[in-house]
C-alpha cells in the first residue's frame with residue numbers, strides 16, 4: 001500500500017506552491033495541512049526535527065522530508081512519471097533548481113514584504129480580498145515591520161535586491177533559451193523558479209522587468225493564479241532599475 005502523503009504549508013508561500021505543483025504533476029493524492037504563521041515553528045520542529053522551522057515539509061508515511069528540493073527529489077523516487085528531472089537535461093535542471101532555491105527564492109520574500117512596507121494596505125489583497133481599511137492597515141504596518149526584522153530586510157538590502165533583479169531575470173531567460181526551463185512540460189526548475197517569479201508579479205513595480213519575456217511564461221504557465229497586488233510606485237523613485 002502506498003504511503004500516506006501529508007504536506008505542511010503556510011498558504012502564501014512560494015516553495016509550498018512548488019511542492020504542491022509537483023504533487024499534482026505526479027498525480028499523487030495528498031493531504032494538505034495549512035499552518036498558522038508563528039505557531040508553525042513549533043509544529044514544524046515537532047514533525048521535522050529541531051531547526052526545521054520552514055515550510056514546506058512532506059511526511060511520506062512517518063518519514064519527514066523537509067524543504068522544497070528534498071520534497072521534489074523524494075517525489076521523483078515515489079513516482080518517476082512524469083519526470084521532474086527529465087533526461088538528458090536532468091543535471092542542468094538540478095543546477096537551475098538549486099539556483100532558484102538558493103539565489104532567487106529569497107527575493108520572493110524580501111521584495112514583496114519590502115514593497116508592502118510602503119503600501120501596507122495592499123496586504124489584504126494577498127488573502128484574495130480588497131486593500132485593507134485603516135484599522136487593517138494599522139495591523140499590517142505592525143505585521144510588515146515584523147517581517148522586515150525576521151527576514152533582515154533593510155532599505156539598503158532592498159535597493160541591492162532590486163539592482164540585482166534584472167540580471168537574475170536575464171539568467172532565467174537564458175535558461176529558457178537553452179531549453180532547461182519553459183518547455184511544454186514543467187520540470188523541477190520550472191516549478192522552483194516559476195513559483196518565485198509568480199510572487200514577484202504581484203508587485204506592479206517589478207512587472208515591467210518580467211512581462212513579455214520567457215520568465216513571465218515560466219511563472220504564469222505553471223502558476224496562473226496567485227492573489228496579491230501591490231500598486232505601482234510602491235518603491236521609492238529610482239530604486240527599480242530599468243529592464244536590461
Ligand SMILES: N[C@@H](CCC(=O)N[C@@H](CS)C(=O)NCC(=O)O)C(=O)O
Nearest residue numbers: 013014015053054055056067068069
Ligand atoms: N529554501 C527552503 C526555504 C523555505 C522557506 O524559507 N519557507 C518560508 C515560507 S516562503 C518559511 O517557512 N517561512 C517561515 C519561517 O521562516 O519560519 C525551501 O525551499 O524549502
